[in-house]
Amino acid sequence: MIKFGTGGFRGIIGDNFTKENVQLLTQALCDEIAAIGSDKPVAVGYDYRFGSDYFAQWTAEVLAANGVKCLLFDEPMPTPAVMFAVREEGLDFGIMITASHNPYYFNGYKLFSHGGMDADEQLTGRIEQRIAEVRQVRAVPIDEENDLVVRYGNKQRYIENIASFLHFDKPVDLKVLYDNMAGVGATCILPLFERLGVKNFTVLHSQHDAFFNFVNPNPTADAMSALKEMLNNGGYDFAMATDSDSDRLGILDEKGNYVSQNDILAAIYYYLVRYRSLKGDVVKNFVTSTLLDKLADKFGFCCHTVDVGFKNISAAMKKYDALVGGESSGGLTVRGYIYGKDSVFASALFLEMLTQTGKSVSALIEEMHRFADYAMLVKDANVVYDGSDLIGRITENPPQFGKKTVQVLRLGSNVKFCFERGRWAALRLSGTEPMVRLSVEAMPDEADELLGILTKSVICK
Numbered sequence: 001m002i003k004f005g006t007g008g009f010r011g012i013i014g015d016n017f018t019k020e021n022v023q024l025l026t027q028a029l030c031d032e033i034a035a036i037g038s039d040k041p042v043a044v045g046y047d048y049r050f051g052s053d054y055f056a057q058w059t060a061e062v063l064a065a066n067g068v069k070c071l072l073f074d075e076p077m078p079t080p081a082v083m084f085a086v087r088e089e090g091l092d093f094g095i096m097i098t099a100s101h102n103p104y105y106f107n108g109y110k111l112f113s114h115g116g117m118d119a120d121e122q123l124t125g126r127i128e129q130r131i132a133e134v135r136q137v138r139a140v141p142i143d144e145e146n147d148l149v150v151r152y153g154n155k156q157r158y159i160e161n162i163a164s165f166l167h168f169d170k171p172v173d174l175k176v177l178y179d180n181m182a183g184v185g186a187t188c189i190l191p192l193f194e195r196l197g198v199k200n201f202t203v204l205h206s207q208h209d210a211f212f213n214f215v216n217p218n219p220t221a222d223a224m225s226a227l228k229e230m231l232n233n234g235g236y237d238f239a240m241a242t243d244s245d246s247d248r249l250g251i252l253d254e255k256g257n258y259v260s261q262n263d264i265l266a267a268i269y270y271y272l273v274r275y276r277s278l279k280g281d282v283v284k285n286f287v288t289s290t291l292l293d294k295l296a297d298k299f300g301f302c303c304h305t306v307d308v309g310f311k312n313i314s315a316a317m318k319k320y321d322a323l324v325g326g327e328s329s330g331g332l333t334v335r336g337y338i339y340g341k342d343s344v345f346a347s348a349l350f351l352e353m354l355t356q357t358g359k360s361v362s363a364l365i366e367e368m369h370r371f372a373d374y375a376m377l378v379k380d381a382n383v384v385y386d387g388s389d390l391i392g393r394i395t396e397n398p399p400q401f402g403k404k405t406v407q408v409l410r411l412g413s414n415v416k417f418c419f420e421r422g423r424w425a426a427l428r429l430s431g432t433e434p435m436v437r438l439s440v441e442a443m444p445d446e447a448d449e450l451l452g453i454l455t456k457s458v459i460c461k
Helices: 019-036 052-065 079-088 121-133 155-163 186-195 227-234 261-274 291-299 310-320 343-357 361-372 390-396 444-459
Strands: 009-012 042-046 070-073 093-097 106-113 149-152 175-179 200-204 238-242 249-252 282-285 303-306 324-327 331-334 377-384 405-411 414-419 424-429 435-442
Touching: 019 052, 019 093, 019 106, 019 121, 042 052, 042 079, 052 070, 052 093, 052 106, 052 149, 070 079, 079 093, 079 106, 079 155, 106 121, 155 186, 155 343, 175 186, 175 227, 186 200, 186 343, 227 238, 227 249, 238 343, 249 261, 249 343, 261 291, 261 324, 261 331, 261 343, 261 361, 282 291, 282 310, 291 303, 291 361, 303 310, 310 324, 310 331, 331 343, 343 361, 377 444, 390 405, 390 414, 390 424, 390 444, 424 444, 435 444
Parallel strands: 042 070, 042 093, 070 149, 175 200, 175 238, 282 303, 282 324
Antiparallel strands: 009 106, 093 106, 238 249, 324 331, 377 435, 405 414, 414 424, 424 435
């Protein structure tokens, strides 16, 4: 069964992510294209995951057989480069073959709509309906003679577009350690940082490895812990890492401490308003820290909260003309840039922030917390999901947190318990893996206890 989650359709390679399902999904998209009368090409990109290049070609075969021109990328590229292509070329649709941060045995199919945005639920709902109505999947072999399949590249334009958003009036005098996690980030981060004049730049795991060194290609604290010793011994100013398709960013400060993705997002917003004098609201999802709310309030702007899924971030950014939008999983974007998360762009903004302020990572984070009068802590955990009606059970029999609950929010497959003084506990079903994401925000001496109570309530039936 093909279902779209928060980040497209994903599945285990050879199980539900197969040539047959990818071509069936593409046929449904072609039927949608015919129904709306679109005559524009469809961009198709892919990353380094096992079989991604083949899945992209099989996708192109269906597009061509249905008379739809395909701009097939000529090399593996980050997901946001495909989103940029959709916007730059004025296309109605784009496709990226990737499973983002998922384990190596997953692959996926991300769908983008006009403007370079993640497909919204109305579009994906129509595609799912059309899948059920497909009677024949049309596909033709493609070769160099096929006029409907055009090899496409936009690396230089993508990099130049990022550079146009940056503001450097000081030389970059920072020593940077970068873990590419065997993904596609280095394909664009390397030439971009060279263009920005970064002289001391060490890159790890830049080679193609479909197993991602048997580490989940996601820049979490655990995944980046191995960098700490190298960072400390090498005298680096900070370390960074990007996930396999380069839409998530992770950071270690100059001491080797992991910088939460909540702090990365908040720091970018703080820098753009405080130091670059830009103005505007900010958008976050409902499991992102209240730090953003506090910053927006201090600056005289508003923080808008939406459901999980970057498509919801993008929609709210358009609605409120927000300056920054992002989520606690490590993705962000800025007004005027593409409506999608991009760690190539975010890493360059982070580099600019350190260069222009002249501050260390830890000093800047401390300054931001002090400005916002923020002293709480966000903690997360993942629990394997067994398919039961977890949300219904938790809603009917809420955990006994020992705190006064002032509000219970339910958004789709997500539940958030809000307590006094900004504390909260939330759980959400992953739209891309059989997992439950658990998050709490509280004072440091309360966070572990709250997370423990939430975890026990999920595990115990």
